[in-house]
Structures are given as structure tokens and as C-alpha cells.
Amino acid sequence: MTAETQVGPLARPRRPLPRGTLAVAVGAFLLTLAALLPLYVHDRVALIPATTEFSAAMVDEEAGYLDTSRWAWVEGVELRRVTRVDATAHGSDWSAWEMVVDTSLPDRMIDHSSRRVIVDRETGRAVNCCGEHVNGDRAVRQAGLVYHWPAGAPEGDHPFYDAEVRSAPLVEFDDWEEVAGLRTGRYIQTVSATQVPDSARPVPAALFSAGAEGTVTATRWLEATRTFWVEPVTGVVVNATEQREETLRPRDGQGEVPLLSAELALEAPRVAANAExxxxRSVLLRSLDSWAPSVLGPLGGLAVLVGLVRAWRGRDTASPAGDGAPEPDGTGGTGGDGAVPEDAGEAAPRDAGAVPEDPRKDVPAEP
Known part of the structure; x- marks a missing residue:
């Protein structure tokens, strides 16, 4: 039994790839990547994170407030206003934010509010859906920006929702300014004196009229000027300040008394973290949008061109058929028509398994 019958037919040698194929394949990959990075990958990376958890504290170390335990004005106290956000994914393009805002003094809390809002991860704006509320009021319809600006937002004005007054006054672009080494756009939102919904409460009538007795119903009014410094490529709010004035006004009467006065600013560690x-993210988004495509595109085109040139040269240097190279049917070029030379049999080795003939077989018998 021969080796061929034992292990099967011998495998034919693998046919090599045409010259230039690998270079063309690499070039096509690079060109495809150069197109996908700015058109798809950039837009997905630029979205506001679906799941996140953070807090931002604004502080005024010299605030003034009305101490309602003895109805006296107090100045020079530290006031902290902390916003906490716990966001979870809500579908592929939205995020559900649970937001809590606490305003406190060193010894006690003076205000608390909560809200749920659905955020469009691309635009940064509120979506009216899925159990949104402000302090339990589910009839509220929130609109405008919630916290972040959208990535690559233009310089123009944007509505920014204020949950206290339940409206979305515009934040207006003011100018460019450098903050923590970053070029940022400065936006200003002005909230004119507005009554805070559901803020009615009984207060001493003497607050508004000396010598008056009893109580009157008063409501809280808010007037604020907020400033945001926004990095334009990412939409990240790097810094923020708020000048805040709150007053009490009698529902049926004239006059007002100050309730709170503060100039709040984000704490320095938070500003540094936001800037970093x-x-x-700015470097990443710029790379995906312009830097990487501007490099990968020319490299891909060059690789395709090199591959095509190598393929063309390979055709020119290929040996023509019939010059001694084996024909497709396996016959060599020496025999012309594939005939075996006459002496080919003499040169062939004897079969190892053949039995030699008896040399006496052909000798004639003696008479």
C-alpha cells in the first residue's frame, strides 16, 4: 500500500494572494473607519451619560437670612446649596434623573426640594414623560435644559428650566472667557421677581406693619441671576454662580421683607473636576470628529493606491503561458504533446513489491 492510499490525496499548495491585496484591504478599512468616526462614533460618545451620579455644592460664606424661629434677620453665615443627581438609563436615548436640592446652614436645613425629569441625552433638554414631577406635583411639564448643555451647542440663547418658579427663562450667551485653563462660553440667566408656587405660609403680621397683631398669609418670591461657564465642545458646565434674593410678600396687602440674600458659587474642587x-472629553471628541479622520483618510487612500500599483506591476512581471511553465493539465513543457520519452521506462525504478522472473524460463530444453 502506498503512502497516498494510506493518508489520502496530497493537499495542493495554497494559491498565494495577488500582489497588493493586503494593502488594498487595509486601505479600505482605514477609509471606512475615517467615515464612521465623525458620522456615528462621535455622536454616540458625545451623548450625556445614561447612568451617572454626582453632587454639586454652591456656597456663600457671608449670606444673610431671616431666622423664622425668632423672626430676626441674621447676617454673615455660611449657606450651602447642594444639588444631587442620580441618573439611570431610560431607553437608548433618554436618561431618568432623580434630583434633590438642599439649602442648609451650619446647624440646620432651611429648604428642600426634589424632582424627577427625563433628559434627552443628545439635546440635554427635558422630555415630558414617565412620571416626571416637581415636589410631587405630576401636573408640571418641565422644558428646556436640565443641567448640561448639548455637545457642540451654538452660541445662541437656550431655555433653562427653573424648578422653583416652574418655568424656563432663557440663558443668554454673553461672551467667551477662560476658566481653569479652558475657553468657555459665559451664559447669563435672569429670573425676575416671581412668586414660588405652593409657598404660602402664615407669618406674623408685624413683619409688614409695625404694631400689627396676629398673622397674615405670605408667599415666597424669588429673584435670581445665574451665570454658567460652558465648555463648547462637550457642553460641560465648568463653573456657575448665582445671586439670589428671596422675599416674603403678604397675599392681601403691600410690602415685603427679605427672606434670603446670597451670592453662591461652585466650590473650587468641583470647578477643577469639571474642567478636567x-x-x-474635548480631546476625545475633537479626535473622533476631525483629527483621526484627517489622518486615517489620507493613509487609507495611500494604502489603496500602493496596493493597486503593486497589483498592476505584478501583472506586468508575470510569466506568459507556454514558456516552460506547467500547463493546467499537469503536463510539462518538454514533451510538447505530453508523450512519454521512449527511454522513460528504462529509467523508472523497479517496483519494490514485484517478484523477479525465473531466468531459466526462456532457456530451451535439451534434446
Whole structure:
């Protein structure tokens, strides 16, 4: 039994790829990547994170407030206003934010509010859906920006929702300014004196009229000027301040008394953290949008061109058929028509398994 019958037919050698194939394939991949990065990958990376958890504290160390335990004005106290956000994914393009805002003094809390809002991760704006509320009021319809600006937002004005007055006054672009080493757009929102919904409460009538007795119903009014510094590529709010004035006004009468006066600003560690996050994301988004495609595109085109040139040269240097190269039917070029030379049999080795003939077989018998 021969080796061929034992292990099967011998495998034919693998046919090599035409010259230039690998270069063309690499070039096509690079060109495809150069198109996908700015058209798809950039837009997905630029979305506001679906799941996140953070807090931002604004502080005024010299605030003034009305101490309602003895109805006296107090100045020079530290006031902290902390916003906490716990966001979870809500579908592929939305995020559900649970937001809590606490305003406190060193010894006690003076205000608390909560809200649920569905955020469009692309635009940064509120979506009226899925159990949104402000302090339990589910009839509220929130609109406008919630916290972040959208990535690559233009310089123009944007509505920004204020949950206290339940409206979305515009934040207006003011100018460009450098903050923590970043070029940021400065936006200003002005909230004119507005009554805070559901804020009615009984207060001493003497607050508004000296010598008056009893109580009157008063409501809280808010007037604020907020400033935001926004990194334009990422939409990250790097810094923010708020000048805040709150007053009490009698529902049926004239006059007002100050309730709170503060100039709040984000704490320095939070500003530094926001700036670093904006810096890293800005480099990433710029790379995906312009830097990487501007490099990968020319490289891909060059690789395709090199591959095509190599393929063309390979055709020119290929040996023509009939010059001694084996024909497709396996016959060599020496025999012309494939005939075996006459002496080919003499040169062939004897079969190892053949039995030699008896040399006496052909000798004639003796008479």
C-alpha cells in the first residue's frame, strides 16, 4: 500500500494572494473607519451619560437670612446649596434623573426640594414623560435644559428650566472667557421677581406693619441671576454662580421683607473636576470628529493606491503561458504533446513489491 492510499490525496499548495491585496484591504478599512468616526462614533460618545451620579455644592460664606424661629434677620453665615443627581438609563436615548436640592446652614436645613425629569441625552433638554414631577406635583411639564448643555451647542440663547418658579427663562450667551485653563462660553440667566408656587405660609403680621397683631398669609418670591461657564465642545458646565434674593410678600396687602440674600458659587474642587472632565472629553471628541479622520483618510487612500500599483506591476512581471511553465493539465513543457520519452521506462525504478522472473524460463530444453 502506498503512502497516498494510506493518508489520502496530497493537499495542493495554497494559491498565494495577488500582489497588493493586503494593502488594498487595509486601505479600505482605514477609509471606512475615517467615515464612521465623525458620522456615528462621535455622536454616540458625545451623548450625556445614561447612568451617572454626582453632587454639586454652591456656597456663600457671608449670606444673610431671616431666622423664622425668632423672626430676626441674621447676617454673615455660611449657606450651602447642594444639588444631587442620580441618573439611570431610560431607553437608548433618554436618561431618568432623580434630583434633590438642599439649602442648609451650619446647624440646620432651611429648604428642600426634589424632582424627577427625563433628559434627552443628545439635546440635554427635558422630555415630558414617565412620571416626571416637581415636589410631587405630576401636573408640571418641565422644558428646556436640565443641567448640561448639548455637545457642540451654538452660541445662541437656550431655555433653562427653573424648578422653583416652574418655568424656563432663557440663558443668554454673553461672551467667551477662560476658566481653569479652558475657553468657555459665559451664559447669563435672569429670573425676575416671581412668586414660588405652593409657598404660602402664615407669618406674623408685624413683619409688614409695625404694631400689627396676629398673622397674615405670605408667599415666597424669588429673584435670581445665574451665570454658567460652558465648555463648547462637550457642553460641560465648568463653573456657575448665582445671586439670589428671596422675599416674603403678604397675599392681601403691600410690602415685603427679605427672606434670603446670597451670592453662591461652585466650590473650587468641583470647578477643577469639571474642567478636567471637560478637557479630557474635548480631546476625545475633537479626535473622533476631525483629527483621526484627517489622518486615517489620507493613509487609507495611500494604502489603496500602493496596493493597486503593486497589483498592476505584478501583472506586468508575470510569466506568459507556454514558456516552460506547467500547463493546467499537469503536463510539462518538454514533451510538447505530453508523450512519454521512449527511454522513460528504462529509467523508472523497479517496483519494490514485484517478484523477479525465473531466468531459466526462456532457456530451451535439451534434446
Amino acid at each position: 472632565r471637560a478637557r479630557v
